[in-house]
Amino acid sequence: MKRRLFLGLCLTPFLSPLARAEEKNATIYKYVCPMHPQIIRSHEGTCPICGMDLVKQAFEQQSNQLQISSHQTMNSKMKQGFAIRTTLVQKTTLWKYIPTFGKVVADESKVIHIHPRAAGWIDHLSVRNNGELVKRGQLLYKIYAPEIVSAQQDFLLAVQKSKLRPNRSDAVVEAMRSRLQFLGISSGTIKSLEKRQRPYNEIPIYAEQSGIVTNLIVQNGMYVEPKTELMSLQDLSSVWIEAQVLPLQQAWLAEGLSANITSTAYPDRRWEGDISYIYPVADAKTQATSVRIPLLNDDGVLKPNMLVDVEIFGGPKQNALAIPLEAVIDNGQQKRVVKSLGDGKFDVVEINTGMETSGIVEVLSGLQTGDEIVVSGQFLIDSESQIQANLRRLLQNDASDAQ
Known part of the structure; x- marks a missing residue:
């Protein structure tokens, strides 16, 4: 019961302005689950998934935009309470950088x-x-x-x-x-x-x-x-490092790219090498591509089957539209961000991303330079947007059935 009450109070600031729509004739009320917005009922009850009490939600039929009005609820104190932080979308230079892992294998040419x-x-x-x-x-x-x-x-x-x-x-x-x-x-x-x-x-x-x-x-x-x-x-005087590269970074892989190799077994050591070969077959499960990095091993500290950390470096990509990776809401099917429209309003937009490096991700479509996006607290806003979208679809279905 404590858990239900706590989550209900967390959603109250977002639901309270909608409750004022009661004075309008076009307001419809439904009951939704705060944790599972797809659960919508026309009467009180509990969520069949998590067992939480359904929360009364007001929906204005004339609304055509998935915006959350926070004119009264999202004041400065509430933004601080929900840790709302924003940043501007801007162009920058992205350095092609792949942090990954690898395994030491014997140099097959010396076996x-x-x-x-x-x-x-x-x-x-x-x-x-x-x-x-x-x-x-x-x-x-x-x-x-x-x-x-x-x-x-x-x-x-x-x-x-x-x-x-x-x-x-x-x-x-x-x-x-x-x-x-x-x-x-x-x-x-x-x-x-x-x-x-x-x-x-x-x-x-x-x-x-x-x-x-x-x-x-x-x-x-x-x-x-x-x-x-x-x-x-x-002969272990030289060894190979076989590193794994996931599909997102495979487009700019090339032979000759430099790489740094480190090992937890020798935290004060660092080896440098270049990619000499890119294997033509990807892993069937992970779709990762393997690359080969030859290294000198005169002192024999690198032993076959030892795991190492690999950093692969490429050239820069200039004038790339980029945002912090933490701002992206990724559900596995699509990627979204919450854009601030000003006057306490927010809009959830879908984006397409490109190169990712050092906590920064390239935006291919969906945003423009100068847009303000939310980088902290966006999940609560996105949840409210999904509730409104589900209610709109439900009402449209009810209207179709009535006709």
């Missing part, structure tokens, strides 16, 4: 996948866990593969025949050398093989680059084939 070049058995595995740091040239594992042993024997035989026939071309030797390289044997191992003059049973495999071990599935003694991915090496 290598390690497969054996021949079927065989793994031994002397030097990495045991995902996440281990591997240096370039470090031993990863040794493998015994019959095909590699046979290739070594063919190479040594070709070298021996080449020595017996000095005038013969070394094409066969080079072909055998290329075969060993194709099977994953390093140049250093091949040179050692020539000096050794007998094949290695287990061939050492070294890391081609530095990186973090991921997708490790192999253990000592396992039989593997060329189709088996043993592990991956991710």
Whole structure:
């Protein structure tokens, strides 16, 4: 009951001037819900949605304009009580600015996948866990593969025949050398093989680059084939930031725009980069477009899957008609503002908006330069306007039925 009384008193200042229309012959009374203006009854009762008492509302049939007369009710004290603040619509320069979020991902151009070049058995595995740091040239594992042993024997035989026939071309030797390289044997191992003059049973495999071990599935003694991915090496000296951009700001996205990246994990750090790629497919649920921002990560503090804050900057848009975002009433279907007409009167108008940045939104239609709009307290005024509009539609329907 306290809640009903409080809301009823809040609406009283707006309803009281309409009650004076009782002296006129063209006044019709209906009962409406203060919280749900679409609920209109011809008798007293309660709202079927929230249970509040319906409030008596007077409507003047001759009124053609959705204006709220506040000549007596919206005096200076009441404006202060309802926190009514206004501002002028003016042209300004809007800077294209997108505050959004992103995720750190590995630089795909610096990820290598390690497969054996021949079927065989793994031994002397030097990495045991995902996440281990591997240096370039470090031993990863040794493998015994019959095909590699046979290739070594063919190479040594070709070298021996080449020595017996000095005038013969070394094409066969080079072909055998290329075969060993194709099977994953390093140049250093091949040179050692020539000096050794007998094949290695287990061939050492070294890391081609530095990186973090991921997708490790192999253990000592396992039989593997060329189709088996043993592990991956991710070089995290550079990473990608994949940031999400919602449809409202997608129109002016372009490659080369600068961006600032921050992280709550390192509040004193800031990274700068440029958009290098805009993904061609939008997210099916959010309709957001992803952009890629490469960053140097020499100290390795940016780790894959880490969330970061992203600020994307573009050029200015000059002479844009703009208003504060807080002045806009958005119900998901249309956007409205409350315009002050002077002499304590207000009008609710529909607008179309454009670019939005830093709490300022561009107005494409519905307002003109110099218009005065309400930026605080506009929801109460808009609610009263909806009540009057619903009453007008109801009366028009009643008049049509009477005819």
